Amino acid sequence: MSTATPITRVSITMIVNDQPVTAEVDPRTLLVDFLRETLQLTGTHVGCDTSQCGACVVHVDGLSVKSCSMLAVQADGSRIVTIEGLAQAEDLHPVQQAFYTQHALQCGYCTPGMVMSAVDLIAHNPQPTDREIRAWLKGNLCRCTGYHNIVSAIAAAARAAHAPASANP
Amino acid sequence: MYPFDYVRASSVEDAVSAAQTTAGSRFLAGGMTVLPMLKQRLANPTQLIDLGHLAGLRFIRADIDGIHIGAMTTHAAVAGSGLVREAIPALARLVDGIGDPQVRHRGTLGGALATNDSAGDYVAAALALAATIVTDRRRIAADDFFRGMGETALAADELITEVVFPIPRRAGYAKFEQLASRYALVAVMAAETTVAGPRVAVIGAASCAFRLPALETALSRRWHAAAADSLAIDPDGLTSDLCGSAAYRADLVGVLARRAIADAG
CATH class of the missing domain: 3.30.390.50 (CO dehydrogenase flavoprotein, C-terminal domain)
Structure with a gap:
């Protein structure tokens, strides 16, 4: 490749956690590397780097995706939310709070991806059954917990989000 | 990944033209197969032609000859389509089992057929339902499309635009x-x-x-x-x-x- 024409860098613009971001990147830059290394948003983790484990899940235009299997240039013009974008000021997002309350993590490595997946699930299916939660987590691996408390936390977060409406008919 | 140039196609013609102009180009649909391949250095394209902005290839509609699905329609869109669930429920269920939710948000019908994974769910659907694969230049019967491990009837510069799935009994x-x-x-x-x-x-x-x-x-x-x-x-x-x-x-x-x-x- 040494004699080939130099690779053209590509200018990209996106909204990350409500902040506009513009940068020039090598086309082969993965979205996860752009988030972690260029934007220093290291809450998104790289686990397997082969789109199996889900530690790198972020939201692109409202849908959960694996940021290790997407190029930064493919996210040009998109709205991105990472784990850093969930909490409002000092208040954890309800799913984060539920993970804390239900002891849904041990080492914590998979947690950012688990939480981002769960937020997407609840956004599109506000009252998932345990079976639906487990099916949804097919792309998120946890090697510590055995998933039980993760499923409990997601169910609890969904119930909490639903509770105010049902309490005030 | 080896380095590559990147262009974003603004139309089907634009994508095909880019592939014809630059030898060693490769189309990039959802990237759920291509990107893992590139990461393992199993492919070394000079240029990736991103199809992600071809909104005209994202559709699901019924016609007299069956359900037409645009090549860039994601698995999530097909699995969640009322039209597909109603007309060919087995197809909706099959697509809902591809990969995982995050893969289904990115992976596309055209990409899945063009990569012809030996364990690709969509390949089974195309063959069993006698689908027709429509490209920028011709119509190919599923029976003539899949040619061997990862091989298809597609020319290097040929792009799938839609697939027609006849509604089975x-x-x-x-x-x-x-x-x-x-x-x-x-x-x-x-x-x-x-x-x-x-x-x-x-x-x-x-x-x-x-x-x-x-x-x-x-x-x-x-x-x-x-x-x-x-x-x-x-x-x-x-x-x-x-x-x-x-x-x-x-x-x-x-x-x-x-x-x-x-x-x-």
């Missing part, structure tokens, strides 16, 4: 998942099509998907699951690996064919 899908990856170790789709009669397609068992003509003949006499009981699958030529021997896969083909036929009702 009935169709069923049975998949035996490899327990770690959840890919199909073997899967079978069985369909009774209106034009081409019964069709049974197998994925995961060999390097390329294949049909079961003897079983199709038996099903044309009478559609019943027991037709698969007398099926003799020759393990010679089937895949043998850590997850299962060729003999095991041969056995699975019969079991899953029976289940797929029963699933179709």
